[in-house]
Amino acid sequence: MxxxxxxxxxxxxxxxxxxxxxxxxxxxxxxxxxxxxxxxxxxxxxxxxxxxxxxxxxxxxxxxxxxxxxxxxxxxxxxxxxxxxxxxxxxxxxxxxxxxxxADIDPGTYTxxxxxxxxxxxxxxxxxxxxxxxxxxxxxxxxxxxxxxxxxxxxxxxxxxxxxxxxxxxxxxxxxxxxxxxxxxxxxxxxxxxxxxxxxxxxxxxxxxxxxxxxxxxxxxxxxxxxxxxxxxxxxxxxxxxxRHLDDWTDARRRVAQRYEEELSPVGGVETPHEASYAKHVYHLYELQMASEEERNALQDDLDDSNVSTGLHYPTPIHLQEAYDHLGYEVGDFLETERAASRNLSLPMYPEMTDEMISYVSDKIKQKISAHANT
Ligand SMILES: Cc1ncc(COP(=O)(O)O)c(C=O)c1O
Structure with missing residues (x-):
């Protein structure tokens, strides 16, 4: 698939x-x-x-x-x-x-x-x-x-x-x-x-x-x-x-997020997104946080080999972009941001995702993580 x-x-x-x-x-x-x-x-x-x-x-x-x-x-x-x-x-x-x-982010919500x-x-x-x-x-x-x-x-x-x-x-x-x-x-x-x-x-x-x-x-x-x-x-x-369709699409995104949550929250070494008690999250992106940059990159490569496309949002924080060198920020200035940038992985997320697709992505993640744990 x-x-x-x-x-x-x-x-x-x-x-x-x-x-x-x-x-x-x-x-x-x-x-x-x-x-x-x-x-x-x-x-x-x-x-x-x-x-x-x-x-x-x-x-x-x-x-x-x-x-x-x-x-x-x-x-x-x-x-x-x-x-x-x-x-x-x-x-x-x-x-x-x-x-x-x-100003740095809150690690629970990334905002x-x-x-x-x-x-x-x-x-x-x-x-x-x-x-x-x-x-x-x-x-x-x-x-x-x-x-x-x-x-x-x-x-x-x-x-x-x-x-x-x-x-x-x-x-x-x-x-x-x-x-x-x-x-x-x-x-x-x-x-x-x-x-x-x-x-x-x-x-x-x-x-x-x-x-x-x-x-x-x-x-x-x-x-x-x-x-x-x-x-x-x-x-x-x-x-x-x-x-006219946006609310239905939002409901569908929230269902995809719910299914990912059921499948992936029990998996060790994977942090699924938190919906804050004050929020209705519309899951433009579905972020997993891995335990390290190496694990994040390895999972992305493995998923790619299984024909699951993922994304990084955003791998280089703005305070470390060349365009903003003149502001004088350095590595280590915003630790939570740098952590999210190096460990977050965006999974496929759109209203038209089928149950089979969600199960396929989740199964591949579980397989890869247990394979890494055994090496
Ligand atoms: C958080 C955020 N701000 C601003 C923009 C800019 O929007 P646009 O690409 O339509 O200029 C985007 C989208 O790309 C975004 O994700």
Whole structure:
């Protein structure tokens, strides 16, 4: 059996007719950049996220960028975030000219540790960007308390957390602005690049809508440094169709996670993910943590030999990337992040996974681990 890491084709097959119809309507009305399909998606997604406003943009990276710009964050400001993330979280801080300041993760959830955030606050701190990594919300209450106390903005990077919940509140609706990616492999994925910001703040929403379209409150009038970050009409159409299925897909992901948990939690040397008591985890990624980097790499190689594709998210933390050498961080600065980076392995995880596939992956893991234990 072959178990791919992701199977976008299987999902496409299940919604083909709906997608074709929606895309055809954009082709007919030629609203290729923004337009009615994007507006409809913005209304639907704001309501899905339990927020008043949604602004569609061209990627998750663009979402983070316009969010920080709209909040007035810039040169001389510090923004606290996690080094255990996809690099875009940190790019956005750099794009506005601010300085990223890292705080380590909580090892139980892999999301930013509020105590580490508190310790990283300085006079220059303007914002905190928690990342709801792998589909599980960060512990937002203590983060909001720190933000209140020091008068900071909170921008949620919810790129991996569509439909996730923190104490019943949707990811993205908790801080000042929530940022989403609809990159094709995401839980809600476009058929190309797309992203969105959500907020309850009307002036902020208006500002972000202007920024994504050349900072243009009216045609050829530019009131700030703007960007071409518009969402494509075709992506709006695809996302409208897919949003109707998102809750079913989330349920299916949670079932896959439950089956993995039953199979793998009893296995020695393998740590399965924890769903925090405050969270509804949407399992964008399903992370195993192994006892060492060698064991992680050996398991990945063995699974590869058995035609099971796995991934590493993320093998080099951002504080150790060459692009961020100038920040002066070193190996050992964020031990929990470095541990997760060297020991985590992402298993295949998507709604269309069959029971047979889950059993196959789990059996291979059990076989490999008992084989290693006997050598
Ligand atoms: C945590 C996180 N932040 C930001 C992004 C950036 O999104 P995009 O690839 O749509 O620019 C991604 C996705 O790749 C992500 O996983």
């Amino acid at each position: 072959d178990v791919p890491f992701l199977d976008l084709g299987a999902q496409y097959e299940s919604i083909k007719d709906e997608v074709h119809e929606a895309m055809e309507s954009v082709l007919e009305n030629t609203s290729f950049a923004l337009g009615p399909a994007v507006e409809e998606f913005e209304a639907n997604y704001a309501s899905y996220c339990q927020t008043d406003h949604c602004v569609g943009v061209s990627s998750g990276t663009a979402a983070l960028h316009v969010a920080l710009h709209a909040l007035g964050i810039g040169e001389g400001d510090e923004v606290i975030t996690t080094p255990h993330t996809f690099v875009s979280t940190v790019w956005a801080i750099s794009y506005v000219g601010a300085t990223p300041v890292f 930013i540790d509020p105590e580490a955030v508190e310790a990283a606050v300085t006079e220059k701190t303007e914002a905190i960007v928690p990342v709801h990594l792998y589909g599980q919300p960060a512990d937002m209450d203590p983060i909001l308390n720190i933000a209140d106390e020091h008068d900071l903005f909170v921008v949620e990077d919810a790129a991996q957390a569509h439909g996730a919940e923190y104490k019943g509140q949707r990811a993205g609706s908790i801080g000042d602005i929530g940022c989403f990616s609809f990159y094709p492999g995401k839980n809600l994925g476009a058929y190309g690049e797309a992203g969105a910001v959500v907020t309850d703040d009307a002036p902020l929403a208006e500002k972000m809508a202007e920024l994504r379209d050349h900072a243009q409150p009216e045609k050829y009038v530019h009131n700030d440094l703007g960007y071409n970050y518009r969402m494509d009409g075709l992506q709006g159409a695809v996302l409208n169709v897919k949003l």
